[in-house]
Amino acid sequence: MMNIAEKEEALIDSFSIYDDWMDKYEYIIELGKDLPLISPDHKKDDNIIKGCQSTVWLHAEMKDGKVSFTADADAIIAKGIIAILIDVLSDEEPDTIVNAKLEFIKEIGLQQHLSPTRSNGLVAMVKQMKRYALALKMTA
Amino acid sequence: MMNIAEKEEALIDSFSIYDDWMDKYEYIIELGKDLPLISPDHKKDDNIIKGCQSTVWLHAEMKDGKVSFTADADAIIAKGIIAILIDVLSDEEPDTIVNAKLEFIKEIGLQQHLSPTRSNGLVAMVKQMKRYALALKMTA
Amino acid sequence: MALDLNHIRNQFPILSTKVGKYPLVYFDNGATSQKPRVVIDAINRYYEQENANIHRGVHHLSQVSTDNYEKARRTIQEHLNAPHEHEIIFTKGTTDGINLIAESFGKLLTDGDEILITEMEHHSNIVPWQMLVERKGLTLRYIPMTNLGELDFSQLETLINEKTRLIAITHISNALGTINPIEDIIKKGHAVGAKVLIDAAQSLQHMRVDVQQLDCDFLVFSGHKVFGPTGVGILYGKEKLLNEMPPYQGGGDMIKTVSMSGTTYNELPHKFEAGTPNIIGGIGLGVAIEWLSGFNFEDIQQHETDLLEYATDALSKIDGIKIYGEAENKSSVISFLIEGTHPYDIGTLLNQQGIAVRTGHHCTQPIMEFFDIPGTIRASFSFYNTKEEIDQFIKALEKAIQMLR
């Protein structure tokens, strides 16, 4: 298992192959398509992330002291982005998630190259994941 | 007695002596100071010209088929301007007043060189004088 | 005579900018228009040489500003063919104008009165009425829509009745492009004594609107959509009506006298223009309207119809496309969806290729509800757009679809 820093490094490497932003999007779409399905039980209104213009459902649960995220989205690029975040943050301890700096977002350029509504969405996604981690830690 | 055109010509001549606008104002102020007093009876609210920022009182009456104007103002420059208008329009027949083009205003440059509030005032003054002339003609 | 597109485009600095490595193709004109050089220069000159507060000032700059501002009012009056200068009220925009009417004209309404709008209104022409009817216990009715995105007049006889006091209707639907038969509706409204408000936010940039010929009671639009600055708009209202209405906001300029015991209000237009207005907004809008009125509107309409047909043809060939809004009488706006893709994905990938379109509900959620969709992709053209740009758009769209499927 890689730690967060290693996972971020791996993502930066993957993205660095592509010069053109269209190719990077192609890759994000790929990741979106590969995102494992969320259980239909968890695709409920309570799990919708506010701030996204497309609808994103995010579910979190504890497994062996680590937070496991699953998600879905109606738009594929949003799904690709949440897939990236899950790739980095899932199966980590709550504290690790809460404290994660996620510098790779800037490095990949996701923030600048996604529209404000999406970039709000990205911010909202990260916030929500940290909130879940905190809540699960409290109730654990 | 001069006709309107001659009176306008005389005014243009008088003003043309002065190159500097400060001197023209000096002259307008002079004319204002020389304006004969209006009868106190006519300095009533009904005779106030709307559109002036300073208060101008204007009275008109028929004398031998001609309109005679008297006026006063609380600000001396407004008084000078109404004095000029009276100089041109007073003691004329109603029709002559109603039809007067008053091109001299432009030629002297009164319009450009007086602030909008005053230039509104000027417009308001001319309008009011023509309205009086019309009314006096009707009731004559 | 055809428009000289090169000459026109050269007047818009932004049209020669790039997005990344792609030239900008701006198809979001329904949201806001770009600004020609004359407007930008006027704004510049004002701030560099003429800036002052208007009305009541005796000094030179204040005089120049006041003259320019009032000249803008007259330019707009002439363009709309309004009978009186003081029937032109400067507002913040369409939304502000509608709220002014809802609040002020709304005060004249009483129990049992009805307001009629349509199912295809922009939120700005829905929410103020919902708020008003809730406040005063009135009834709000909607003219329904057909699948083509046209108004359905089958029940008009009952919808417009002797209780109807106001009909507020959009001239052109921002989401569907439908041009509504407002002359008809104005006549039918007047027949029962109702007043009619036209939301012209989407029409003045495409066609000439003559308020006397239409005989509408109110008309509102936004400066930023007709090549003018942001933060300014116009409310036209018939003199008699505006005189009957109570003031909206209170403040400087809208009063004649203020004392601690009470206040008397100023005349039109000042009665509805409280506070320091958007001076440069008004002046800039005047310049924009003057610039616009220099064009032959038949040329503009011909060109825009060409663009609409050209784009509709090309889009129709795309597999799985569904166009929303197929009214017979339609302006240069196309809303669509591509089967199996999400509008935001399409919008994002178009943007990556320099194409600016809007995606979402376009502030017309009832239309989206009607078609049972979350939103659309909307390409909206202005007369500075070209067929070459549509070609680029179609190419980029095909690429996006290929990536998403």
Added chain:
Amino acid sequence: MALDLNHIRNQFPILSTKVGKYPLVYFDNGATSQKPRVVIDAINRYYEQENANIHRGVHHLSQVSTDNYEKARRTIQEHLNAPHEHEIIFTKGTTDGINLIAESFGKLLTDGDEILITEMEHHSNIVPWQMLVERKGLTLRYIPMTNLGELDFSQLETLINEKTRLIAITHISNALGTINPIEDIIKKGHAVGAKVLIDAAQSLQHMRVDVQQLDCDFLVFSGHKVFGPTGVGILYGKEKLLNEMPPYQGGGDMIKTVSMSGTTYNELPHKFEAGTPNIIGGIGLGVAIEWLSGFNFEDIQQHETDLLEYATDALSKIDGIKIYGEAENKSSVISFLIEGTHPYDIGTLLNQQGIAVRTGHHCTQPIMEFFDIPGTIRASFSFYNTKEEIDQFIKALEKAIQMLR
């Protein structure tokens, strides 16, 4: 450290223009401020390269505009030291902000409630309250004034009572220059549970205002008076209070969902920002505030105090002068009359010599009533003004008086 006046003045293109053959001396800063190069350039750049409608847009320009607009909000938040970004509401100006509060906060008031203002308010902070109390049957009270133009607190104990729900007070009087002890009044208001609204239209350009330190509930100001564009202003309000208040205008952006059966409202700040805002106004105001916050406010105040004292000294030597507003704590504004002359005559003759001052009631008729005068001549200084300009002003004034007497 003294201000580098040359450097500052060079940033304002208009300050090197002429009126006829005279260099412009702009002493009408109370009415509106001039704009520095950075603000003019930002407006230009926006219209030439970045113009788009904000929020909800997926395309590049919309993103850039949204980012710039929201950055402006944060700049203003920081400058005011407001706790939250969403407590900064963009308005059309001070007047719009006060009307918003009167209408929306006003809805929370009931029979018997009292609103307290002062005798030295601008019409924009009088008329909305007069309209509100008339509509709802409330009571409007006024804190009276002394001959020096200071507030008379002798009856404050009864004026601020347990029925007082809102105190709306100007920070600095635009007509007299009086700086009111607002900290005190805020504390006294809060002690009886009243909310306090500060009209900061005349203060932000002169001093730093910290809303948390003041603990005011609302604060409003206009962009055009703080070196920003026309048609934009700010309403700061405490989060809790803004959340309790119903929306003001209805339209796009202020809603979450709209259907024909009803509507749910959006969160702060959007709830109070219906319709397309003055995008470039907001961005330009952000640039202006950022520029302003780069100065040391102690330097600004020192220079302005110098100007005020220098001008007051020189004016006092003029035969027959009467200065209105002699508060101990006073900003750089001088209102005066010259015995035997009319203010409009003085204003006109000053203008002929390049000096821009304002004459009239300055939208404060109750102050004029108090002193029993029709108006004053007002010279209001900004920190870009100089003693040399005051010398020119005095010379021109002496000439005017000599001509008029």
